[in-house]
Amino acid sequence: MNKIGIIGNGYVGTATGKGFATSPENQIFSYDKFKESPNTLDEVVENSDFIFICVPTPIFSDYSGMDMSIVEGVVGEVAERVKDSGKIVIIKSTSLPGTTKKMAEKYPQVDFAMNPEFLTQKNANADFLKPYRTVIGCEKLEVGEKVKGIYQTILPPDQKYIITDTASAELAKYMSNLMLASKVLLANEFYDLSQKVGANYSDVQKAVEADPRIGTHLGVPGPDGDRGFGGACFPKDTIGILGLAKQIGIDMSALQAIWDKNLKIRQNRDWEEMPQAFKKDTE
Incomplete structure (x- = not known):
């Protein structure tokens, strides 16, 4: 059984959770700080082997750039609890190139992956199950292969996978x-x-x-x-x-x-x- 955690239940997090739930091989835990959730943050972190970060990355009101503080804050909360556990923290939020690598350098005892979403807001749930490609960024190939493995429980056998480094996945x-x-x-x-x-x-x-x-x-x-x-x-x-x-x-x-x-x-x-x-x- 793949135990999959989702942090952030916007349209990306919701589509991710519902998508993986279509396979009986997966068990889903989810939490959103601002919404009624089936689980607490502690439950998601404790029970999940794959933890998807699906929180907002808004732009600043002066249009000077993107605010990565929400992602960085959530990663910080999770990373401190999963050191040396073998759990994989997967950043799905749209993140500036270099973000995941920076997190991996800050928390070297944690396995990270970057798995960008290519969803339309209007049809996110359907898009999740019919992607043109699945991009997985990692610094360790075995981490990328493990993330690929959970996608293989829900996507067709001929699905196109691109496993690359984290900055390339972000870009x-x-x-x-x-x-x-x-x-x-x-x-x-x-x-x-x-x-x-x-x-x-x-x-x-x-x-x-x-x-x-x-x-x-x-x-x-x-x-x-x-x-x-x-x-x-x-x-x-x-x-x-x-x-x-x-x-x-x-x-x-x-x-x-x-x-x-x-x-x-x-x-x-x-x-x-x-x-x-x-x-x-x-x-």
């Missing part, structure tokens, strides 16, 4: 989301160009989406009726990477231009009302 999540976000902004610009030159954007969209290399989701306005991209993930991931790039001196001016254009055309900054995405200034 893969950001690059995936920001490639999609960039595509949304390019579609918006070609929509404007279509209006100007008298083209039928609906037909342009169909012709472009017919190329499997490009994919879909080129509709303008988007499914929420607004221009650009909103929601929890794309805005906070954009700001997270831009903040990191500025801190370490990497030129990401193309991504900056995409974000600036998004702010220009987007009417509803809905992410600012989502606590999992936006940390409001309480001072």
Whole structure:
């Protein structure tokens, strides 16, 4: 029996728990500090061999970067209790590249893995059981293989697994989301160009989406009726990477231009009302 703990019962934690619960080989324990939970934190840590951290990583209200303090705080609480136990702490929260390695260096007697989620908020439960790929970051291959093992209880035999280092796993999540976000902004610009030159954007969209290399989701306005991209993930991931790039001196001016254009055309900054995405200034 695989004993699996979930800390944080937002849409990611909920999908993770429900997904693993589809196999009788797995027993689930879950806890959320801010919600009624079936278990306490102590019960999750004591009873679980695999502990998933699924807590928010919001951006700062001044858009300067991403707040990793919630993840770091929860990891600190858990790590002190699982030293030399063989339990694996799996960070599933979207985390800046280098976060998991930093935690592993801080708590060397704990086995860590990074397992980014690629879920849509609207269909998280279904997405969890039908992933395009399962990415597992680890510094020890045997840790990655153990995490792969619990996924094999719920995913098809031909599931694609990518086991890599933790920083690469973290960055893969950001690059995936920001490639999609960039595509949304390019579609918006070609929509404007279509209006100007008298083209039928609906037909342009169909012709472009017919190329499997490009994919879909080129509709303008988007499914929420607004221009650009909103929601929890794309805005906070954009700001997270831009903040990191500025801190370490990497030129990401193309991504900056995409974000600036998004702010220009987007009417509803809905992410600012989502606590999992936006940390409001309480001072």
